[in-house]
Amino acid sequence: MKRFCYRCGALEPDAGPLIRGLCQRCFAEEFNLLRAPPKVGVVVCKRCGAYMLGKQWYTHTPGERIEGAIREAVLDQLRVIRLTKSGTQLLRPQEAREVEIAIEPDLKGELIKVRAQGKVHELQSQPKLEETNIKLSVNYRTCKTCSLKRAGYHEAILQVRGELSRDDLPKIRRALESLASEAGAREERDFIAEVKKQRGGLDFYVSSVQLARQMSSLLRDRFGASVSESAKLIGQTRDGRQRFKVTILARLK
Ligand SMILES: [Zn+2]
Ligand SMILES: [Zn+2]
Structure with missing residues (x-):
């Protein structure tokens, strides 16, 4: 008897190899590549453009724009999901180098577009292309240096x-x-x-x-x-x- 996808009924020779009982297409639809935080926040100084991540202020210098800070914050919280025989692994983006990740902050739209391409499971014949949006909250505050300057x-x-x-x-x-x-x-x-x-x-x-x-x-x-x-x-x-x-x-x- 031929094995078939339990979700759509496709036969393995046509739509396989099956992964966890699913054909290639159903598996890709069912399993996500990314686990993204719903929201990422960044605090920006309106006077000088410095930004705060965690509890630290970072100076705003050319080439080190706020978009870069947002990317860092996303990379810090984003996880790449990998399914193996032994279970589910959550990897940091830098541990999953074969997965391509593009992070595009949209300050006006207050969201961050994340696109990733890679395999959730090694038996996938095609890398999966996944897109997700993270809500971006930008808050403004006067940084330490600017308050000292003002004083x-x-x-x-x-x-x-x-x-x-x-x-x-x-x-x-x-x-x-x-x-x-x-x-x-x-x-x-x-x-x-x-x-x-x-x-x-x-x-x-x-x-x-x-x-x-x-x-x-x-x-x-x-x-x-x-x-x-x-x-x-x-x-x-x-x-x-x-x-x-x-x-x-x-x-x-
Ligand atoms: Zn299927
Ligand atoms: Zn400032």
Whole structure:
């Protein structure tokens, strides 16, 4: 007697080999390739585009867009289902390399399209093509760095002084701001909170002493400034360490 599919009755020689009693077509319809979460959430800072996954903020730098963050979040929660003789396995996407997965976040439509192609069972003659949508929830919040910036947080003031021509000052300012934004891409707590015009120069309110020192080194190396540093005790941290406000004076000739 010939074996046949218990769902549609197709004979094994025509529609087989049978897998778990089902013909190829019925098996593909019955068994999913993916187990996807119903919803993936991401929190985005409206001011700077940084995004939060889990409890961590990630800076928004070119080439590392929010779509990439969403893909990571999906890959983290998505599972590839594999049926074997011994049972059902749930694999992480990186463990199921032979399964092709495309993840397309649609921010406007608030959904993530996931397409996958692969075999649920090794006896399948054709890889299965499966599409599924995950609901995307995007929430907006101000990130830690932006709240500090908005509050004008600074640990150091870099005073740039000297006999400067009209052209010099914008050039120096651009150089310092581009250094700060490069530093900020590496370390999110590095930023310039404010720039104030002063008689004979500019004051840069800088979030960290380390960044202020890098800025003054640039002025020394590239513009020949002489640099001096002073610190004023302004109180104590909660854990009892002394807190200083550092002022760096960079004098240009
Ligand atoms: Zn069938
Ligand atoms: Zn932000």
